[in-house]
């Protein structure tokens with residue numbers, strides 16, 4: 001039996017509950033794992049709230065990304081064996097806030113031994129998204145990348161990738177995240193009223209790219225700093241980005257492999273700031289749902 005966090009109906013946190021279920025066998029293109037760590041993402045509560053459609057079969061297991069040890073492989077899977085350490089994305093109908101889960105083998109890679117399970121668990125969703133966001137429009141070294149929401153799960157890794165590429169990275173976040181944002185190599189700019197003037201004071205010629213991890217009015221407020229509105233890329237709010245002339249992030253199949261390689265060489269550090277046990281998984285989701293976490297929140301069963 002596997003303990004796991006599910007939601008029983010679409011709605012608020014009160015719809016979440018812990019259940020015990022039989023451990024599932026993997027389908028032909030899946031692998032089953034013992035979960036060592038799972039990353040918590042805004043999508044976890046947004047799916048539960050019904051913000052991402054109603055096509056989830058209820059009760060729906062929660063959690064999208066994890067790292068762990070392979071316990072069974074599907075018939076078509078040749079690249080993994082029982083006992084391998086891996087990181088990947090949950091298969092359809094499965095969740096990673098669990099003792100055991102099933103991953104989609106096409107979205108799973110071997111865990112480099114240099115990476116802890118905790119750090120590895122942050123790469124399949126947050127890390128791969130940071131990779132895709134920073135590569136959708138290729139900048140040259142020295143060009144200016146503004147990151148709105150630079151102190152969060154995706155933002156920290158996006159800023160670190162920008163630094164590796166020698167972009168001029170400007171990270172926008174609340175004052176409590178100044179040290180964290182600066183640790184990525186970015187120039188810190190405080191969010192809120194007047195952010196546009198503060199960006200202009202450190203980038204008088206404007207920005208070549210805005211990476212948006214917040215959306216809504218905060219994105220509208222700073223959009224004028226980008227030289228070409230096409231270069232607004234959002235993972236938080238594609239609708240607003242498109243209204244402004246930009247676009248939503250296009251997720252790629254190579255992002256996970258690439259970010260894992262980058263992390264293996266120590267070029268990104270996901271900055272795991274809070275760790276919860278599976279018994280406290282609801283607190284982990286609440287921390288992310290509050291919307292101001294620093295770096296990544298993980299659950300370790």
Ligand SMILES: NC(=O)c1ccc[n+]([C@@H]2O[C@H](COP(=O)([O-])OP(=O)(O)OC[C@H]3O[C@@H](n4cnc5c(N)ncnc54)[C@H](OP(=O)(O)O)[C@@H]3O)[C@@H](O)[C@H]2O)c1
Nearest residue numbers: 042129149151152153154155173174191213218235236292
């Ligand atoms: N499409 C995809 O495949 C995909 C994948 C991953 C994530 N996403 C989306 O991308 C977004 C970011 O994800 P994440 O994991 O990085 O979230 P997160 O860890 O919650 O980080 C968001 C950050 O935004 C900051 N923030 C909140 N309000 C702000 C404001 N008004 N101005 C400036 N910063 C503000 C928060 O901290 P402070 O307010 O303290 O600065 C927080 O650090 C979410 O909307 C998520 O759903 C999409």
